[in-house]
Amino acid sequence: xxxxxxxxxxxxxxxxxSAVINCTYTDTASSYFPWYKxxxxxxxxxxxxxxxxxxxxxxQRLIVLLDKKAKRFSLHITATQPEDSAIYFCAAxxxxxxxxxxVFGQGTSLSVVP
Amino acid sequence: xxxxxxxxxxxxxxxxxxxxxxxxxxMSHETMxxxxxDPGLGLQLIYISYDVDSNSEGDIPKGYRVSRKKRxxxxxxxxxxxxxxxxxxxxxxxxxxxRDTQYFGPGTRxxxx
Numbered sequence: 600x601x602x603x604x605x606x607x608x609x610x611x612x613x614x615x616x617s618a619v620i621n622c623t624y625t626d627t628a629s630s631y632f633p634w635y636k637x638x639x640x641x642x643x644x645x646x647x648x649x650x651x652x653x654x655x656x657x658x659q660r661l662i663v664l665l666d667k668k669a670k671r672f673s674l675h676i677t678a679t680q681p682e683d684s685a686i687y688f689c690a691a692x693x694x695x696x697x698x699x700x701x702v703f704g705q706g707t708s709l710s711v712v713p
Numbered sequence: 714x715x716x717x718x719x720x721x722x723x724x725x726x727x728x729x730x731x732x733x734x735x736x737x738x739x740m741s742h743e744t745m746x747x748x749x750x751d752p753g754l755g756l757q758l759i760y761i762s763y764d765v766d767s768n769s770e771g772d773i774p775k776g777y778r779v780s781r782k783k784r785x786x787x788x789x790x791x792x793x794x795x796x797x798x799x800x801x802x803x804x805x806x807x808x809x810x811x812r813d814t815q816y817f818g819p820g821t822r823x824x825x826x
Contacts, residue, residue: 600772608753633814642803643756643817688755700771701815703755 601626603691605704612711618676620707622689625670631692632665632672633701638685646687647674679711715740717818719804725824732791734821736804744807745787746771746815747779749800756803762787794825 606621624632633648649656649663649672656663662675676683686708690701720735736745743764748756748771758771760779768779776798780788787806791798802821807813 603755605755635817642819643805645814645816648814700758700761703757705753705755 601629601691601693601702603689603702603704605689605707607707608705609708610710612679612709614679614681614711614713616679618679618683618709618711620674620676620687620689620709621671622673622691622704623669623671624691624702626691626693627667627670629670629691629693632663633690633692634661634663634674635688635690635703636685637688637706643688676709681711681713684709684711715816717804717806717816719802719818719821721821722819723822725826726794727826728796729793732794732798732823732825734789734791734802734804734823736787736789736818738785738787738806738816740806740808740816741784742806742808742816743784744809744813745781746805746807747777747787747789748803748805749773750803750820751800759789759802794823796825799823799825 602625604623612618630651634646635643636646637643647661654665660677665672686706688706689704692701718737745762747759757773762768762781778790804818805815807815
């Protein structure tokens with residue numbers, strides 16, 4: 600089955616710099632890649648996603664890139680702010696897995712330091 | 714305001730006791746999920762429910778069962794809890810049977826002694 604790996608378990612950046620979190624997946628049939636954010640002691644909430652028919656998507660300070668050949672996708676957070684500090688999870692979903700079944704990466708803990 | 718609720722938020726049980734975790738959503742979502750979150754492992758899918766009385770095993774169903782008798786309500790049951798089931802459990806829901814955004818509840822922190 601699908602496996603999703605997050606390369607960075609922790610990441611620390613200075614406020615105002617960019618942060619990049621990288622994920623790889625194994626199933627070439629995967630076509631939907633969402634990102635979720637979990638603030639300390641809280642639940643997960645959706646931040647941005649990308650589908651396999653595009654290779655770039657931006658929502659305000661968040662950019663997602665998808666490289667299907669390398670089976671890699673990444674989340675770029677520009678002009679980071681302290682409130683960006685959280686654990687970020689990438690996930691992948693395949694057409695063969697029915698009904699919105701997502702496989703999650705292990706999470707990357709991002710710290711934005713002033 | 715779209716919402717997924719979970720009860721209880723914190724629970725301490727002894728090994729061998731039964732555990733009932735409840736999840737509700739007010740969005741009329743068809744699909745609901747139960748996950749557990751352990752440090753370094755991300756989220757692992759326990760069960761999916763596509764609709765009332767239509768449930769499927771996820772990746773780690775052993776030791777768990779589920780019940781969905783109403784669309785807005787999805788329960789996770791641990792019969793005779795084990796210490797390795799100590800974890801944080803999240804319920805989620807999504808609108809339909811596609812690759813839709815999932816909305817997560819606040820989580821239940823379960824400690825099995």
